[in-house]
Amino acid sequence: MEITARGLWTMVHGMGFGALYLLACSGAIVEVWRRYSPRAAASATSGDAKFLRVYLIVMAGMAWLTVLTGAYVIYPWYRAVAPAGTTQLAAYPQRLLMSSPSTIAWHSIGMEWKEHVAWLAPIAVTMAAGVAVRYGRELRNQRVLRRAMMCFLLVSFLAAGTAGFFGAMLNKNAPVAGGTVFHLAEGRK
Secondary structure, eight states: OEEEHHHHHHHIIIIIIIHHHHHHHHHHHHHHHHHHSTTOSSOOOHHHHHHHHHHHHHHHHHHHHHHHHIIIIIHHHHTOOOOTTOOOOTTOHHHHHHTOTTTHHIIIIIIHHHHHGGGHHHHHHHHHHHHHHHHGGGGGGOHHHHHHHHHHHHHHHHHHHHHHHHHHHHHHHSOOOOSOEEEOOOOOO
């Protein structure tokens, strides 16, 4: 079993930062609803407010790590330009997807989403973290802010989830590969 350096970076970006972010985001949505809803059984304590602030700040950091590794580490490998006359396009994922009518939509829709709309995820969760830092326990009494915060968390979750889906499909159809090969295990002979 082996993995290339680029494959490893892709895995860290998507299955590491991205998947962990989606799990954390779903937890944040549930926690905000559970603790700060006017119908909540108990009022949020100062410990709850501090936990939510730290949780959202860490989530924002993870969201930024996800998009920044995607944009500045993975994406340049995806956009690699094939030399003139190249017929084997496996090392050039964008060109590989664009070379067939059956896969061109993965580039034109999927990668366009990842290039542009996926940036909503860290922007929206950073806004939610800012609100949590500024208002803390008062969120229970701030209906408009609480709703805005919940909407931004949902937007972040949907943008990241859709980007994750497209990333998985893009990687399935045209994986970013190359670089140093790491041998993880030997097969039986």
